[in-house]
Amino acid sequence: MRLLVRLVLLVLVLGTVTAGVLYYRAGSEPGPTLEIRSPERVIGQRGSLELLVGAPGGQLTRLDVTLDQNGRSLPVFALEQAADGVGEVRQESTDQMWIIRPVGKQAQPELVAGTAQLVVTAARPVFFGLREAVSTVTRDLEVRLDPPRVGVVSLHHYVNHGGAEFVVYRATPEGVATGVRVGERSYPGFPGSAVGLTDPALQVAFFALAYDEDLTTPMSVFARDEAGNEASTPLDHRPFAKPFARSRIGIDLRFIERVVPAIAANTADLDVDSTTPEGLLDGFLRINNDLRRRNNETIAAMAARTRPEMLWQEAFSQLGNTQVESRFADHRTYLFEGREVDQQVHLGFDLASVAQAPVVAANRGVVLFADYLGIYGNTVILDHGLGVQSLYSHLSTITARTGDMVDKGAELGRTGVTGLAGGDHLHFTMLVGGVAVNPVEWWDRKWMEDRVFRKVREAGGAIGSTR
Ligand SMILES: [Zn+2]
Known part of the structure; x- marks a missing residue:
């Protein structure tokens, strides 16, 4: 009997000690995982906190986010606010969730310029909910409340419909992202050093009024810092209407039989039934629409790979001894056996001379692309810097190699009939920020x-004056 009592006591003592040890050790279990995706370094008027919180089953007992500045702690978020409709709480997985909340002067009005520390503390239940495991992360931030300054320096901006223009402007502080906004599109700016300007506040940009944009499309120059503070100023300019040609292009079965299977054979995920006239026409229409759009997206994406320097010092040149067969922004109606089957806009110049004539670089540049590209067939794209690029297509052979720096007049390949080409010719396109523009301007000294060199000189650079 006494033995039994002692045994029970021993079990009780051991159990209590074990529970105590477990309780104690639960306190050192890892707290929730915390990952701050934004803000990264700077906050301004408006910004957003993006926080990834992880805990088993998504269970939290506490989550507090504050901005600590000059001894004060400004609330950004607390767990109790999760359903208040401000920002967003989004489940990433059963164990993880995103917390997205506004952060900055608008959301924390007491914030002042200077430094601040973002503090995130979270806790999750452990040991049957009797204890918490806590974790904390902090991030040092700079609070920047003044918007950047931006002002146009160059004079006289004349923009032809479907054409390009150039602007010199000042933007401060140093390091802000700048550019030109034309309607919904934006064109990146580059440091003035790209054209030999020494004042670090000067920036330059090429921009375009696309053939399919309205003449009244608003244009502005903007500067945005990494805190999201943005300033912009209207860009004083005069737009000019330009007539675009309309043409009717007759296509026959012989043409479709030649181009459609060849393009399909060179293009991934394009299946065409080449055994019947209906299948071929259907293939042609998909090539002329879907593939054209995809190809144009590929071309536009090249803009992001432009160099921040102007690689040329004189006007571009039109391929020598060529006849113009089709002009920029020709609105084409396609007729098959006299029946209207399609409409497209031709975004380049067709230049023809003799078969397999040498194709040369219109100006100095770097070969960005030298490959087969759907409706364009064998194609070379040159980057001339500052978002300006030129495209040469329907080539029979390509001799240019990707990555090569080529001088004006260097041979890139030979003309041909690859892609959607009716006869041997060069299809030539100029691009500004990925937008096709009229090459005629670029060929004009x-x-x-x-438009370009005068503005550079007026801003203190030395270019083009004696050429
Ligand atoms: Zn063409």
């Missing part, structure tokens, strides 16, 4: 002098 007077335009280059007055």
